[in-house]
Amino acid sequence: MPSGVPVIRTEGLCKSFAGQPAVNGVSFGVEAAEVFVILGGSGCGKTTLLRMLAGFETPDAGAIYLDGVDITHMPPYERPVNMMFQSYALFPHMSVADNVAYGLRKEGVPRAELRARIKEMLELVQLSGFDARKPDQLSGGQRQRVALARALVKRPRVLLLDEPLAALDKKLREQTQFELMNLQDRLGTSFVVVTHDQEEAMTLASRIAVMDKGRFLQVASPQEIYEYPCSRFVAEFVGTANIFGGHVSGVSDQVVSLTADSIASPLLGALHSGVAAGDQAWLAVRPEKIQLGKEAPEAQAGRCVLTGVVQDLAYYGGRSVYRVRLDGGHTVLVSAQNRLRSPTRKLEWDESVYLFWEAQAGVVLTQ
Secondary structure, rough: OOOOOOEEEEEEEEEEEOEEEEEEEEEEEEEOEEEEEEEEOOOOEEEHHHHHOOOOOOOOEEEEEOOOEOOOOOHHHHHHHEEEEOOOOOOOOOOOOHHHHHHHHHHHHHHHHHHHHHHHHHOOOOOOOOOOOOHHOHHHHHHHHHHHHHHHHOOOOEEEEEOOOOOOOHHHHHHHHHHHHHHHHHHOOOOEEOOHHHHHHHHHHHEEEEEEEOEEEEEHHHHHHHHOOOOOHHHHHHOOOEEEEEEEEEEEEEEEEEEEEEOOOOEEEEEEOOOOOOOOEEEEEOOHHHHEEEEOOOOOOEEEEEEEEEEEEEEEOOEEEEEEEEEOEEEEEEEOOOOOOOOOOOOOOOOEEEEEEHHEEEEEEOO
């Protein structure tokens, strides 16, 4: 987690297109060797923000500092940052070695140093022996590593990555995430990554900034973002959450009771922000934190128990997902690990079930 002076820092960055704000007052800092991931949906402003850091867009307002120096109006080629594009943008007529060397040749790096740095970088991304190949002779994962080597060979203070793994299939993307983490750890370069993929963000990030409509809604570690979202948007965007709306009926011993429409029993969640009886609030409960069974659970203080009927179910091997319709009509998503081997399902469609969770499993939200 960050603890020192930011390598790159922004203050109140704003950018509009045709009068519509794309980035609206964004301030943050990225420290040495940190992986800072900007997570958001299409059109939220994350790529525009990255392009301003790279110098490809000029802010309408605000400032960008690198090692304390204002680089807001510095052209891209003078900034000690580099950017890896989603399309990789490799030169198809050039070999792997020439693609990696392109930026160094533009800077007039001596030939001996050039060869040494290319060799070092290809070894780092596990492409030794691929020097003479053309991009069309490489797999998608190999092209991704060539683009990464080209971006890193200039030894930037900060590397900007725009959806770096979007072009890879699921299995290769998951494998490459760990390779990227290991590479970043060895180099100690600060990464700023833009992605819409929640799993990718959770895997790569030291910190995540959840972005919507040009603003940062929450900046925190992956664990904090997931376990303690600051709003309904963050709770639903990062992972999956069951959201219950209602009014606070009581607060006692760090446990909040919520009365929700169409649900007879009070809903229980943990107190993480100031609420009082009568306040409007929402309770977010992750599907894997809800337990499911045919028998009524033992009554305990701080345990919320509901009843319903299995409406839909899906078997994914390691886990099963259930959609349960509560007696009042509300549908709840439950995810259960399949810990024991069995040729049959424990629950079937239209079975009556009990759902329960401990109060600490739910997060009470006020926005």
